[in-house]
Amino acid sequence: MQNQEKKRITESLSAFVAESAPEAIPEKALHEAKRSLLDTLGAALAGSRHRAVTILQEVLVPEGKGETRVIGRGIHADLYHATLLNGYMGHVYDFDDTHVQALLHPSVPVWMPILALSGRKPVSGRQALAAFVLGYEVEARLGMALAPLLVDRQWHVTGMVGGIGAAAAVGKLLGLSAERQAQAFGIAATYGSGLLDMAGSMSKGLHPGKAAQSGLFAALAVEKGLTSSKDVFGSNRGFFHVNAGRTDFEEIVLTGLGEGGFELYRNSYKPYPCGFLGHAAIDAAIALRNASSLAPAEEVEEIRIEVHPLVLDAMGNRTPKTGLEGKFSVYHCVASGFIDGTCGLSHYTDEKVKDARIAALREKIAASVNPSFGRTEAKAVLVLKNGDRHETHVPHASGTEGNPMADAQLETKFLLNASAIIGEAKSRELAKRIWEIETCSDIGQIVGML
Numbered sequence: 001m002q003n004q005e006k007k008r009i010t011e012s013l014s015a016f017v018a019e020s021a022p023e024a025i026p027e028k029a030l031h032e033a034k035r036s037l038l039d040t041l042g043a044a045l046a047g048s049r050h051r052a053v054t055i056l057q058e059v060l061v062p063e064g065k066g067e068t069r070v071i072g073r074g075i076h077a078d079l080y081h082a083t084l085l086n087g088y089m090g091h092v093y094d095f096d097d098t099h100v101q102a103l104l105h106p107s108v109p110v111w112m113p114i115l116a117l118s119g120r121k122p123v124s125g126r127q128a129l130a131a132f133v134l135g136y137e138v139e140a141r142l143g144m145a146l147a148p149l150l151v152d153r154q155w156h157v158t159g160m161v162g163g164i165g166a167a168a169a170v171g172k173l174l175g176l177s178a179e180r181q182a183q184a185f186g187i188a189a190t191y192g193s194g195l196l197d198m199a200g201s202m203s204k205g206l207h208p209g210k211a212a213q214s215g216l217f218a219a220l221a222v223e224k225g226l227t228s229s230k231d232v233f234g235s236n237r238g239f240f241h242v243n244a245g246r247t248d249f250e251e252i253v254l255t256g257l258g259e260g261g262f263e264l265y266r267n268s269y270k271p272y273p274c275g276f277l278g279h280a281a282i283d284a285a286i287a288l289r290n291a292s293s294l295a296p297a298e299e300v301e302e303i304r305i306e307v308h309p310l311v312l313d314a315m316g317n318r319t320p321k322t323g324l325e326g327k328f329s330v331y332h333c334v335a336s337g338f339i340d341g342t343c344g345l346s347h348y349t350d351e352k353v354k355d356a357r358i359a360a361l362r363e364k365i366a367a368s369v370n371p372s373f374g375r376t377e378a379k380a381v382l383v384l385k386n387g388d389r390h391e392t393h394v395p396h397a398s399g400t401e402g403n404p405m406a407d408a409q410l411e412t413k414f415l416l417n418a419s420a421i422i423g424e425a426k427s428r429e430l431a432k433r434i435w436e437i438e439t440c441s442d443i444g445q446i447v448g449m450l
Contacts, residue, residue: 009233014182022130042414047089048072052202068119087209095273102143109162110135113216118444125440131169139165140263145249159194159207166215186228187218189239200325272343274327279397280378285337326353335361
């Protein structure tokens with residue numbers, strides 16, 4: 001009986017992907033998939049000119065030739081390197097979406113191999129949306145089961161489970177049987193990796209990029225006959241046991257699977273290009289700024305913030321030295337939000353983290369942990385030198401499930417990110433095509449605009 005239970009997760013997830021009918025996926029889920037694609041491509045276009053992408057291009061595809069388009073670069077690459085590059089740029093600015101409960105950046109690892117595959121075979125918009133929904137569901141459920149244990153061991157959840165979601169999505173597009181899908185999970189799982197020590201460096205973006213690449217490879221390799229573990233989630237030498245020391249995650253992973261509800265409905269989108277754990281604090285800083293009638297930073301005596309325990313673990317860097325480090329400094333995030341009333345891409349440059357006013361205000365910020373807070377909750381108190389005091393509480397950060405971004409807000413974010421790279425007119429046309437993607441017979445037409 002014990003062995004049968006251990007096989008349930010692998011078998012159930014594989015059957016879920018292989019046997020789910022695309023036409024049975026509800027419109028609500030398909031619409032959320034379009035929102036995710038719009039946001040993912042905007043983040044990737046914004047990140048496409050990052051210096052790190054140029055470095056990777058020079059190393060991986062110096063001649064810029066291949067069957068698959070590299071987003072925003074005007075070049076092509078082979079299927080696998082294009083997927084890696086596109087996945088990297090989708091996350092390099094930390095502007096992509098988040099599944100809060102799974103501590104996962106879910107969309108980049110799943111969307112990028114779907115888009116890349118269209119360079120090799122026709123993929124309709126409806127097929128792409130359905131495959132994404134299923135891939136997202138798989139990785140989110142695995143992430144929810146493992147997130148606390150992985151983070152305790154300093155693994156990055158996205159790098160660990162993103163490739164498995166990618167393998168599910170590509171496997172669906174390839175029509176893999178449940179048995180072959182299980183083996184694709186095995187290959188993707190054995191590739192899973194990603195150390196949290198990479199946060200604040202150029203290498204963090206490799207995690208979703210490599211996940212996207214490994215999931216694509218896993219499904220294509222199994223389709224050709226490469227064999228793998230048939231029970232990677234149940235085996236005592238498999239994914240769960242090796243990474244978490246146990247395999248009894250059936251309740252978290254399988255409860256409600258295939259019954260109509262989707263984890264995609266809980267997706268969160270970022271208004272700020274930094275670690276999502278700092279977003280509630282940014283919202284609070286902006287609220288304090290407004291409550292104090294835009295008091296100058298020089299008049300601040302102190303800003304006290306209370307946050308979820310994970311915030312200071314992930315974003316406790318008080319003195320960031322680079323823009324990438326600033327993304328993981330709640331002090332920099334709060335100081336930027338208070339001084340400028342927002343946090344955009346320009347707030348996470350090397351120059352901005354060295355800005356004298358922001359650096360001075362960072363020193364006036366005191367952060368503490370409130371164990372009762374949710375991951376997207378914060379409280380902040382502003383004390384001015386004249387004695388005025390203002391307080392604010394943010395129960396749910398902007399863009400999260402409890403405080404979602406509307407379609408129009410997501411499109412505004414997309415246009416801001418995309419227009420700088422491909423121009424406003426083309427960006428608007430691209431957004432229109434994404435909102436109507438279910439009518440597209442081959443998403444290669446959309447990829448060609450990138």
